Amino acid sequence: MLIDWSHFTPWSALAGGMGIGIAAALFVLLNGRIAGISGIVGGLFRVQTGDMGWRIAFVAGLVAAPLLWQLFHRLPTFQIDTGYGMLALAGLMVGIGTRYGSGCTSGHGVCGMSRLSPRSIVATLVFMGAGFVTVYLIRHVFGG
Amino acid sequence: MANITALLAGLIFGLGLILAGMANPAKVLAFLDITGAWDPSLALVMGGAIAVGSIAFAVVGRRSRSYLGLPMHLPTARVIDKRLVLGSLAFGIGWGMAGICPGPALVLLGAGSSEGIVFVVAMLLGMGIFEILERSRSVGRPKMGRHV
Numbered sequence: 001m002l003i004d005w006s007h008f009t010p011w012s013a014l015a016g017g018m019g020i021g022i023a024a025a026l027f028v029l030l031n032g033r034i035a036g037i038s039g040i041v042g043g044l045f046r047v048q049t050g051d052m053g054w055r056i057a058f059v060a061g062l063v064a065a066p067l068l069w070q071l072f073h074r075l076p077t078f079q080i081d082t083g084y085g086m087l088a089l090a091g092l093m094v095g096i097g098t099r100y101g102s103g104c105t106s107g108h109g110v111c112g113m114s115r116l117s118p119r120s121i122v123a124t125l126v127f128m129g130a131g132f133v134t135v136y137l138i139r140h141v142f143g144g
Numbered sequence: 145m146a147n148i149t150a151l152l153a154g155l156i157f158g159l160g161l162i163l164a165g166m167a168n169p170a171k172v173l174a175f176l177d178i179t180g181a182w183d184p185s186l187a188l189v190m191g192g193a194i195a196v197g198s199i200a201f202a203v204v205g206r207r208s209r210s211y212l213g214l215p216m217h218l219p220t221a222r223v224i225d226k227r228l229v230l231g232s233l234a235f236g237i238g239w240g241m242a243g244i245c246p247g248p249a250l251v252l253l254g255a256g257s258s259e260g261i262v263f264v265v266a267m268l269l270g271m272g273i274f275e276i277l278e279r280s281r282s283v284g285r286p287k288m289g290r291h292v
Contacts, residue, residue: 004174016161017193020193027149028201060154066255090263093237101227126232132178134240
Protein backbone atom coordinates (compact mmCIF):
# COMPACT_ATOMS: atom_id res chain seq x y z
CA MET A 1 0.00 0.00 0.00
CA LEU A 2 1.32 3.36 -1.11
CA ILE A 3 -0.39 6.49 0.17
CA ASP A 4 -0.66 9.29 -2.37
CA TRP A 5 0.01 12.20 0.03
CA SER A 6 -0.12 14.81 -2.76
CA HIS A 7 -3.83 14.14 -3.36
CA PHE A 8 -4.75 13.48 0.27
CA THR A 9 -7.22 16.17 1.41
CA PRO A 10 -8.00 15.33 5.04
CA TRP A 11 -9.61 18.61 6.12
CA SER A 12 -12.03 19.12 3.23
CA ALA A 13 -12.87 15.40 3.36
CA LEU A 14 -13.64 15.59 7.07
CA ALA A 15 -15.60 18.85 6.75
CA GLY A 16 -17.55 17.58 3.73
CA GLY A 17 -18.24 14.32 5.54
CA MET A 18 -19.58 16.24 8.53
CA GLY A 19 -21.79 18.23 6.14
CA ILE A 20 -23.21 14.95 4.83
CA GLY A 21 -23.70 13.84 8.45
CA ILE A 22 -25.51 17.10 9.30
CA ALA A 23 -27.85 16.60 6.31
CA ALA A 24 -28.59 13.02 7.41
CA ALA A 25 -29.10 14.22 10.99
CA LEU A 26 -31.54 16.99 9.96
CA PHE A 27 -33.46 14.55 7.81
CA VAL A 28 -33.96 11.94 10.51
CA LEU A 29 -34.63 14.45 13.30
CA LEU A 30 -37.11 16.57 11.32
CA ASN A 31 -38.53 14.27 8.62
CA GLY A 32 -38.10 11.02 10.53
CA ARG A 33 -36.50 9.32 7.57
CA ILE A 34 -33.20 7.81 6.45
CA ALA A 35 -31.25 9.99 4.02
CA GLY A 36 -30.57 7.11 1.64
CA ILE A 37 -30.33 8.44 -1.90
CA SER A 38 -31.11 5.19 -3.75
CA GLY A 39 -34.19 4.61 -1.59
CA ILE A 40 -35.41 8.19 -2.03
CA VAL A 41 -34.95 8.07 -5.82
CA GLY A 42 -36.23 4.49 -6.14
CA GLY A 43 -39.40 5.45 -4.26
CA LEU A 44 -40.22 7.87 -7.08
CA PHE A 45 -41.22 4.82 -9.12
CA ARG A 46 -44.03 4.08 -6.66
CA VAL A 47 -46.40 6.93 -7.40
CA GLN A 48 -49.29 5.17 -5.69
CA THR A 49 -47.69 5.56 -2.24
CA GLY A 50 -48.43 9.29 -2.35
CA ASP A 51 -45.15 10.51 -0.86
CA MET A 52 -43.69 12.10 -3.94
CA GLY A 53 -43.39 15.63 -2.50
CA TRP A 54 -40.50 15.24 -0.06
CA ARG A 55 -38.70 12.82 -2.40
CA ILE A 56 -38.76 15.32 -5.25
CA ALA A 57 -37.73 18.11 -2.83
CA PHE A 58 -34.71 16.12 -1.55
CA VAL A 59 -33.58 15.20 -5.08
CA ALA A 60 -34.05 18.82 -6.20
CA GLY A 61 -31.80 19.92 -3.32
CA LEU A 62 -29.07 17.49 -4.38
CA VAL A 63 -29.25 18.53 -8.03
CA ALA A 64 -29.30 22.23 -7.08
CA ALA A 65 -26.25 21.93 -4.80
CA PRO A 66 -23.65 22.53 -7.55
CA LEU A 67 -25.68 25.51 -8.80
CA LEU A 68 -25.76 27.08 -5.32
CA TRP A 69 -22.03 26.35 -4.92
CA GLN A 70 -21.32 28.18 -8.19
CA LEU A 71 -22.93 31.36 -6.89
CA PHE A 72 -20.13 31.70 -4.34
CA HIS A 73 -17.21 29.71 -5.63
CA ARG A 74 -15.89 27.98 -8.71
CA LEU A 75 -16.85 24.31 -8.77
CA PRO A 76 -13.96 21.90 -8.21
CA THR A 77 -12.98 19.63 -11.11
CA PHE A 78 -15.13 16.55 -11.57
CA GLN A 79 -12.79 14.28 -13.47
CA ILE A 80 -14.36 11.34 -15.32
CA ASP A 81 -12.08 9.13 -17.42
CA THR A 82 -14.62 6.36 -17.91
CA GLY A 83 -16.10 5.89 -21.39
CA TYR A 84 -19.83 6.23 -22.05
CA GLY A 85 -20.43 2.50 -22.56
CA MET A 86 -18.79 1.63 -19.26
CA LEU A 87 -20.62 4.51 -17.52
CA ALA A 88 -23.97 3.22 -18.77
CA LEU A 89 -23.21 -0.32 -17.63
CA ALA A 90 -22.01 0.98 -14.25
CA GLY A 91 -25.14 3.11 -13.83
CA LEU A 92 -27.36 0.14 -14.62
CA MET A 93 -25.60 -2.03 -12.03
CA VAL A 94 -25.73 0.72 -9.42
CA GLY A 95 -29.47 1.20 -10.07
CA ILE A 96 -30.41 -2.48 -9.84
CA GLY A 97 -27.89 -3.32 -7.12
CA THR A 98 -28.82 -0.53 -4.70
CA ARG A 99 -32.52 -1.42 -4.99
CA TYR A 100 -32.00 -5.15 -4.39
CA GLY A 101 -29.51 -4.37 -1.64
CA SER A 102 -31.91 -1.81 -0.08
CA GLY A 103 -29.38 1.01 -0.01
CA CYS A 104 -26.16 2.64 -1.11
CA THR A 105 -23.25 4.60 0.34
CA SER A 106 -25.62 7.00 2.11
CA GLY A 107 -28.40 4.72 3.36
CA HIS A 108 -26.14 1.83 4.43
CA GLY A 109 -22.71 3.45 4.59
CA VAL A 110 -23.62 6.61 6.51
CA CYS A 111 -27.05 6.17 8.14
CA GLY A 112 -26.95 2.40 8.67
CA MET A 113 -23.42 2.46 10.07
CA SER A 114 -24.45 5.33 12.39
CA ARG A 115 -27.31 3.15 13.69
CA LEU A 116 -25.03 0.11 13.91
CA SER A 117 -27.50 -1.85 11.78
CA PRO A 118 -26.09 -5.35 11.13
CA ARG A 119 -27.66 -5.39 7.64
CA SER A 120 -25.97 -2.10 6.77
CA ILE A 121 -22.59 -3.19 8.15
CA VAL A 122 -22.74 -6.31 5.95
CA ALA A 123 -23.92 -4.32 2.91
CA THR A 124 -21.17 -1.71 3.38
CA LEU A 125 -18.45 -4.35 3.71
CA VAL A 126 -19.76 -6.08 0.57
CA PHE A 127 -19.99 -3.00 -1.68
CA MET A 128 -16.69 -1.54 -0.44
CA GLY A 129 -14.99 -4.91 -0.98
CA ALA A 130 -16.54 -5.24 -4.44
CA GLY A 131 -15.41 -1.69 -5.26
CA PHE A 132 -11.81 -2.42 -4.20
CA VAL A 133 -11.69 -5.67 -6.20
CA THR A 134 -13.28 -4.09 -9.30
CA VAL A 135 -10.81 -1.20 -9.38
CA TYR A 136 -7.94 -3.64 -8.80
CA LEU A 137 -9.06 -5.81 -11.72
CA ILE A 138 -9.70 -2.89 -14.09
CA ARG A 139 -6.48 -1.01 -13.29
CA HIS A 140 -3.95 -3.67 -12.45
CA VAL A 141 -5.09 -6.90 -14.12
CA PHE A 142 -6.93 -6.00 -17.34
CA GLY A 143 -5.79 -2.39 -17.66
CA GLY A 144 -2.33 -1.09 -18.39
CA MET B 145 -42.78 22.15 5.98
CA ALA B 146 -41.54 18.58 5.48
CA ASN B 147 -40.81 19.39 1.85
CA ILE B 148 -38.76 22.46 2.78
CA THR B 149 -36.64 20.51 5.28
CA ALA B 150 -36.22 17.73 2.68
CA LEU B 151 -35.01 20.29 0.13
CA LEU B 152 -32.63 21.76 2.72
CA ALA B 153 -31.29 18.33 3.68
CA GLY B 154 -30.72 17.46 0.00
CA LEU B 155 -28.95 20.76 -0.58
CA ILE B 156 -26.63 20.38 2.43
CA PHE B 157 -26.02 16.76 1.46
CA GLY B 158 -24.98 17.84 -2.04
CA LEU B 159 -22.74 20.66 -0.81
CA GLY B 160 -21.09 18.17 1.58
CA LEU B 161 -20.45 15.75 -1.31
CA ILE B 162 -18.82 18.51 -3.39
CA LEU B 163 -16.66 19.78 -0.50
CA ALA B 164 -15.65 16.24 0.45
CA GLY B 165 -14.43 15.39 -3.05
CA MET B 166 -16.98 12.58 -3.25
CA ALA B 167 -18.54 14.14 -6.37
CA ASN B 168 -15.24 13.78 -8.20
CA PRO B 169 -15.21 10.24 -9.66
CA ALA B 170 -11.42 10.25 -10.16
CA LYS B 171 -10.96 10.86 -6.42
CA VAL B 172 -13.41 8.08 -5.52
CA LEU B 173 -11.53 5.66 -7.79
CA ALA B 174 -8.21 6.76 -6.22
CA PHE B 175 -9.71 5.79 -2.85
CA LEU B 176 -10.86 2.42 -4.17
CA ASP B 177 -7.42 1.75 -5.69
CA ILE B 178 -5.78 0.41 -2.53
CA THR B 179 -2.97 -1.36 -4.36
CA GLY B 180 -2.10 1.69 -6.45
CA ALA B 181 -1.36 5.27 -5.34
CA TRP B 182 -3.98 5.27 -2.59
CA ASP B 183 -5.84 8.45 -1.61
CA PRO B 184 -7.38 7.71 1.81
CA SER B 185 -9.43 10.96 1.91
CA LEU B 186 -12.80 9.28 1.49
CA ALA B 187 -12.31 7.23 4.65
CA LEU B 188 -12.43 10.58 6.46
CA VAL B 189 -15.62 11.52 4.60
CA MET B 190 -17.30 8.37 5.93
CA GLY B 191 -15.77 8.93 9.37
CA GLY B 192 -16.97 12.54 9.58
CA ALA B 193 -20.46 11.66 8.36
CA ILE B 194 -20.83 8.71 10.74
CA ALA B 195 -19.53 10.75 13.71
CA VAL B 196 -22.31 13.32 13.23
CA GLY B 197 -24.88 10.72 12.17
CA SER B 198 -24.37 8.55 15.27
CA ILE B 199 -25.23 11.49 17.53
CA ALA B 200 -28.43 12.16 15.58
CA PHE B 201 -29.55 8.53 15.62
CA ALA B 202 -28.77 8.30 19.34
CA VAL B 203 -30.91 11.42 19.94
CA VAL B 204 -33.72 9.95 17.84
CA GLY B 205 -33.57 6.76 19.91
CA ARG B 206 -37.01 5.22 20.18
CA ARG B 207 -39.02 8.36 19.44
CA SER B 208 -42.23 7.54 17.61
CA ARG B 209 -42.49 11.01 16.04
CA SER B 210 -39.91 13.34 14.50
CA TYR B 211 -39.36 16.89 15.79
CA LEU B 212 -41.77 18.07 13.09
CA GLY B 213 -44.34 15.65 14.48
CA LEU B 214 -44.05 13.24 11.54
CA PRO B 215 -44.11 9.47 12.06
CA MET B 216 -40.64 7.88 12.13
CA HIS B 217 -39.80 5.67 9.15
CA LEU B 218 -36.74 3.72 10.22
CA PRO B 219 -35.88 0.37 8.62
CA THR B 220 -37.15 -2.65 10.52
CA ALA B 221 -35.68 -5.47 8.40
CA ARG B 222 -33.19 -7.65 10.30
CA VAL B 223 -32.40 -10.55 7.99
CA ILE B 224 -29.16 -10.68 6.09
CA ASP B 225 -30.32 -12.44 2.94
CA LYS B 226 -29.20 -13.12 -0.61
CA ARG B 227 -30.92 -9.99 -1.92
CA LEU B 228 -28.94 -7.75 0.43
CA VAL B 229 -25.59 -9.38 -0.33
CA LEU B 230 -25.97 -9.86 -4.11
CA GLY B 231 -27.53 -6.41 -4.54
CA SER B 232 -24.68 -4.77 -2.64
CA LEU B 233 -22.20 -6.82 -4.67
CA ALA B 234 -23.67 -5.56 -7.97
CA PHE B 235 -23.70 -2.01 -6.60
CA GLY B 236 -20.04 -2.27 -5.52
CA ILE B 237 -18.96 -3.54 -8.95
CA GLY B 238 -20.81 -0.65 -10.65
CA TRP B 239 -19.30 1.81 -8.17
CA GLY B 240 -15.81 0.48 -8.88
CA MET B 241 -16.34 0.75 -12.65
CA ALA B 242 -17.18 4.46 -12.65
CA GLY B 243 -16.45 5.85 -9.18
CA ILE B 244 -20.01 7.17 -9.01
CA CYS B 245 -22.72 6.26 -6.48
CA PRO B 246 -26.31 7.61 -6.47
CA GLY B 247 -25.77 10.88 -4.52
CA PRO B 248 -22.77 12.12 -6.51
CA ALA B 249 -24.55 11.03 -9.73
CA LEU B 250 -27.31 13.58 -9.02
CA VAL B 251 -24.74 16.26 -8.16
CA LEU B 252 -22.94 15.60 -11.47
CA LEU B 253 -26.30 15.87 -13.23
CA GLY B 254 -26.85 19.28 -11.60
CA ALA B 255 -23.37 20.36 -12.65
CA GLY B 256 -24.41 19.64 -16.25
CA SER B 257 -21.87 16.86 -16.84
CA SER B 258 -22.80 14.78 -19.90
CA GLU B 259 -21.21 11.73 -18.24
CA GLY B 260 -23.39 12.40 -15.20
CA ILE B 261 -26.50 12.48 -17.38
CA VAL B 262 -25.64 9.13 -19.03
CA PHE B 263 -24.98 7.57 -15.62
CA VAL B 264 -28.21 8.88 -14.06
CA VAL B 265 -30.34 7.73 -17.02
CA ALA B 266 -28.79 4.23 -16.80
CA MET B 267 -29.24 4.20 -13.01
CA LEU B 268 -32.93 5.14 -13.32
CA LEU B 269 -33.31 2.42 -15.96
CA GLY B 270 -31.80 -0.07 -13.51
CA MET B 271 -34.19 1.05 -10.77
CA GLY B 272 -37.09 0.78 -13.21
CA ILE B 273 -36.06 -2.78 -14.13
CA PHE B 274 -36.04 -3.61 -10.40
CA GLU B 275 -39.59 -2.23 -10.04
CA ILE B 276 -40.87 -4.29 -12.98
CA LEU B 277 -39.24 -7.47 -11.64
CA GLU B 278 -40.60 -6.80 -8.15
CA ARG B 279 -44.13 -6.17 -9.39
CA SER B 280 -44.19 -9.33 -11.46
CA ARG B 281 -42.82 -11.22 -8.45
CA SER B 282 -45.39 -9.80 -6.05
CA VAL B 283 -48.43 -10.49 -8.24
CA GLY B 284 -51.01 -12.12 -6.02
CA ARG B 285 -49.34 -10.85 -2.87
CA PRO B 286 -51.04 -8.14 -0.85
CA LYS B 287 -48.00 -5.90 -0.25
CA MET B 288 -44.61 -5.22 -1.79
CA GLY B 289 -41.44 -5.36 0.30
CA ARG B 290 -40.53 -2.03 1.84
CA HIS B 291 -37.30 -0.33 0.95
CA VAL B 292 -34.99 1.71 3.22
